[in-house]
Amino acid sequence: MQKVSSVILCLFAAAATLTAQARGTIRGTVSDSSGAVIPTVSVTALNVDTGTKQRAVADEAGNYTFPYLQVGNYTVSVERSGFRKSETTGVRVNVATVSDVNVTLAIATTDQSVDVTAAAPLLETNGSNLGKVVETKAITDLPLFISGGSVRSNLAFVILTPGVIGPANNPRIGGGLLDGQSEQLDGAESNSERRNDPAMNGVSVEGMEEFKVQSSGYSAEYGRTSNGVINWVTKSGTNKVHGSAFVFNRNEVFNARAALI
Template sequence: MAQNTSAALSGRITDAAGNPVAGASVDIVHVPSNTTRMVTTNADGRFSAQGLRVGGPFAVTVSKSGYEKVEKDNVYLQLAQETTLNLALAQAATELKGVQVTANAASMIFQPDNKGISTNVSARELKVIPNPNRSIQAIAQTDPFIILQNNNAAGGYAEISALGQNNRYNNITVDAVPTNDSFGLEANGLPSQNQPLSYDAIEEYNISTANYDVTNKRAVGAAINIVTKSGTNDFHGSAYYAYTNANDLTGDGINGNTFTGYSQKWTAG
């Protein structure tokens, strides 16, 4: 009963009159890594590609002899979601020409088979969401059905409460591996008071509440599924460092106690 760590793309290819185009070649290219998945449409013009990388961008090319080639760029896929992409092929003229379609952003996805309410947070959104503690608890709070209880300045003790449930009714996984407090000693429901992974290593974050899918065990509260970034063909990375001493951005302490030391934190991904 492992959590999903990938994405999927499906759709239907038709001609200008809306008739299905069978046997069309659909090439799906993950641009950062240049890896390609090729599928073929069936008799009804439908195609499906499972197990794709989360995020993107992807470049999708549809071609068949006798039709003009269609390309769609900047396609982004969401964690544990099947994105629908329907395209129409025009009848080829004497001189074959390509038609390019460009998308600027990922579209809203309606999933009729969803068994609960879910929120997806992509790597692009993680870069702009205010998260001074760089904690997974703060990301979970972007879901309107989740609040943080017993939150402190460090963020490590914050408890994720979904739909008013106790935080121990949540199921948190990282790349399908459970990351829960199995023994029951930590107040935040995680194996320790530290974060289970670097904030910079997260590719996408899926938060599902009231999910009645039988594959989501022990998720009476929230099923939080985190997938880490995959590699590309170019060497790259990121680093974060914060340092606070006694004279920077510190106010008067409670009961006259002042901050006279220093604190620092750093992550890399």
């Protein structure tokens, strides 16, 4: 019985590790206006869409990390007695990506706060991997026939990323071989067992939040691939009611005439 329990615990631990691949990270350092680090500071990460909060405490070097965040927009708040409260809005967390939010606290004379708006980094400096994130706006606004292939396929946007050539239903990533890519859906392998066909091709386009194509230099957590990694994340619920609908319509009036025999 004890062996069975141990096996079950290992399976749950492995599942949690896989799901972590579909999450993002916020990290940073808290310092004062002179550049000296401020230890044991209370830091809060608020998901603007869902209202969920995660809290952390900076270490003795002033560093904090939120390693397992759902994809979305965040507000990072930092508080410490004797300093003005700082709020950094517009922090975007993308799949398999680290967002740096370094905070400088000013000495408070009265109850004051400082609001900062985060800017998207021009260059990714947190790792050696090469990749591109395609966010929900592109998936929602762009036509689904940009790369041919299946109708309303969530793979239609893959060839928009650097280093990828199509067709989208069987792309070559970074010069790799056909049928060699690893496709992750919310952290789980989603290639078919027959061969590396994308088994998640049938997932609704409306259900996709964003994806990241990693062409090279990806970490050891990604395996079973010789052709890059496509990491998809599905949407979660929010505090607002929303939805979408579509319809296929074929009018026979516009059909071409059959060839005369």
